[in-house]
Amino acid sequence: MSSADLRYPRQTLLADYGRAAVGVLLCGAPLLLLDVNRWLALILLLGFLLFAVFLARTALRHHTRYVLGPDTLCADGPAGTIVEWNRLDRLKLSYFSTKRDRSDGWMQLSVGSAGGRTVKLDSSLDGFHDVVERAARAAEQTGLPLSETTRANLKAMGISVAGQEEKV
Amino acid sequence: MLRFIVRRILLMIPTLFVISALVYFIIDLPPGDCVTAQVDELLSRGDPDALRRAEELRHLYGLNDPLWQRYLEWVAGIFRWDFGLSCQDTVPVADLIGERMALTLVMESCTIAFIWIVSFVIGVYAATHQYKLGDYVASFIGFIGLSIPNFLLALVLLYVGKVYFGLSIGGLMDPEYIDQPMSWGKVWSVIQHLVIPVIVIGMSGTAGMIRRLRANLLDELQKQYVVTGRAKGLPPLRLLIKYPLRHAINPFVADIGGLLPDVISGSVIVSVVLSLPTTGPMLLGALKTQDVNLAATFLLFVATLTVIGMLISDLALAALDPRIRFGATSEK
Numbered sequence: 001m002s003s004a005d006l007r008y009p010r011q012t013l014l015a016d017y018g019r020a021a022v023g024v025l026l027c028g029a030p031l032l033l034l035d036v037n038r039w040l041a042l043i044l045l046l047g048f049l050l051f052a053v054f055l056a057r058t059a060l061r062h063h064t065r066y067v068l069g070p071d072t073l074c075a076d077g078p079a080g081t082i083v084e085w086n087r088l089d090r091l092k093l094s095y096f097s098t099k100r101d102r103s104d105g106w107m108q109l110s111v112g113s114a115g116g117r118t119v120k121l122d123s124s125l126d127g128f129h130d131v132v133e134r135a136a137r138a139a140e141q142t143g144l145p146l147s148e149t150t151r152a153n154l155k156a157m158g159i160s161v162a163g164q165e166e167k168v
Numbered sequence: 169m170l171r172f173i174v175r176r177i178l179l180m181i182p183t184l185f186v187i188s189a190l191v192y193f194i195i196d197l198p199p200g201d202c203v204t205a206q207v208d209e210l211l212s213r214g215d216p217d218a219l220r221r222a223e224e225l226r227h228l229y230g231l232n233d234p235l236w237q238r239y240l241e242w243v244a245g246i247f248r249w250d251f252g253l254s255c256q257d258t259v260p261v262a263d264l265i266g267e268r269m270a271l272t273l274v275m276e277s278c279t280i281a282f283i284w285i286v287s288f289v290i291g292v293y294a295a296t297h298q299y300k301l302g303d304y305v306a307s308f309i310g311f312i313g314l315s316i317p318n319f320l321l322a323l324v325l326l327y328v329g330k331v332y333f334g335l336s337i338g339g340l341m342d343p344e345y346i347d348q349p350m351s352w353g354k355v356w357s358v359i360q361h362l363v364i365p366v367i368v369i370g371m372s373g374t375a376g377m378i379r380r381l382r383a384n385l386l387d388e389l390q391k392q393y394v395v396t397g398r399a400k401g402l403p404p405l406r407l408l409i410k411y412p413l414r415h416a417i418n419p420f421v422a423d424i425g426g427l428l429p430d431v432i433s434g435s436v437i438v439s440v441v442l443s444l445p446t447t448g449p450m451l452l453g454a455l456k457t458q459d460v461n462l463a464a465t466f467l468l469f470v471a472t473l474t475v476i477g478m479l480i481s482d483l484a485l486a487a488l489d490p491r492i493r494f495g496a497t498s499e500k
Contacts, residue, residue: 019178026181030247037249047177054174094490096172098179122171149490
């Protein structure tokens with residue numbers, strides 16, 4: 001298996017930059033331009049910090065490329081880290097949606113190997129399915145127990161993991 | 169999760185702006201304004217200065233300015249905790265709503281805690297004891313709670329309390345504590361007076377929650393993995409807590425957001441009936457007199473609480489069970 005270079009598409013990054021900018025502006029502008037009550041100022045400040053963190057995370061993703069190899073997943077960027085598949089000790093696949101019927105959502109994969117930082121990837125990443133498939137195979141080989149939620153989400157993506165049947 | 173929180177909060181902000189604008193414009197829609205009633209009263213008393221006085225009041229409240237300008241001033245004032253003047257007593261809205269808002273928040277929080285605790289215990293009991301006496305009693309309470317309007321229950325309790333027990337149920341504290349600074353005696357008095365309103369307002373919510381939790385838990389308890397667990401000799405309590413209860417509790421969490429507006433809107437009439445010094449009666453009065461600043465401020469608070477409730481329930485649900493649903497599609 002050869003290595004694959006994966007990045008977040010420009011459209012996704014631009015949308016996230018837009019969201020972060022709107023949030024920073026909506027929370028920051030009243031703080032700068034108006035005489036704000038101190039309790040409301042605290043709430044706005046918290047909002048401002050949240051959107052600022054999101055902006056920083058989007059910038060990090062923008063400058064990170066993910067290299068999916070046969071033995072590792074390498075996040076090559078400012079806060080880079082490496083996940084060794086044969087030492088995988090964390091795998092969580094979550095699904096989020098902002099809609100009431102939970103449609104049009106996105107998946108988030110969290111993976112990490114012993115001693116390393118956790119890598120979090122969203123389903124908007126090019127080649128996300130390949131990464132999830134590789135992570136599931138690694139979990140199968142290392143016998144890593146998966147949560148019921150992760151198993152259900154893997155199944156929804158058409159990926160089954162042997163040895164992870166329901167144990168009562 | 170960060171992306172989820174950011175997207176949810178970004179949806180919240182325009183939602184609140186749209187609600188505030190709708191509320192402000194709709195309250196102002198009927199002909200006349202909050203000064204009209206006062207002028208009518210002055211004219212009926214034969215006051216020769218009634219029209220001049222009306223013009224002064226209109227100038228004071230800014231009623232001669234265009235509606236959009238008044239709305240923008242009101243919105244800008246919110247950031248300074250200044251919601252404009254109330255027409256009722258010509259005092260700042262912020263001064264009027266202070267204690268009432270605090271008492272309302274205490275009462276609604278107690279009601280929601282009551283609904284959760286009671287419905288959780290009874291719902292689980294009813295589902296695990298299906299078709300037993302306890303289940304029938306719980307179902308009976310559920311149907312009674314769903315079918316009796318809150319204000320009627322309040323009237324019945326007022327009557328029963330007064331006639332048979334000699335109790336004065338109205339109000340949220342003993343008369344000697346009204347307009348007094350906060351003290352332990354006042355807190356204890358509020359706690360004592362909270363019991364009846366909390367039961368009355370929480371009754372229908374509790375009944376609905378019991379029915380939903382019972383139905384969800386029964387669905388789960390009849391699934392094959394539970395039967396297998398039982399066949400393997402797993403202790404009943406452990407079997408119940410490990411999977412079925414966790415699954416059945418999701419709709420319970422999802423209902424948090426919906427519960428808040430239900431409780432608040434349900435408490436308006438009950439507050440009038442039980443003479444509770446909460447925001448309900450004042451909101452009703454403000455709507456009747458077209459006191460736009462006061463009514464819009466109350467409704468904005470209700471909307472904010474609702475939106476925050478929805479956010480909390482969505483975050484709790486996302487943290488508890490971030491699982492794709494059958495039929496839901498995932499975006500790239």
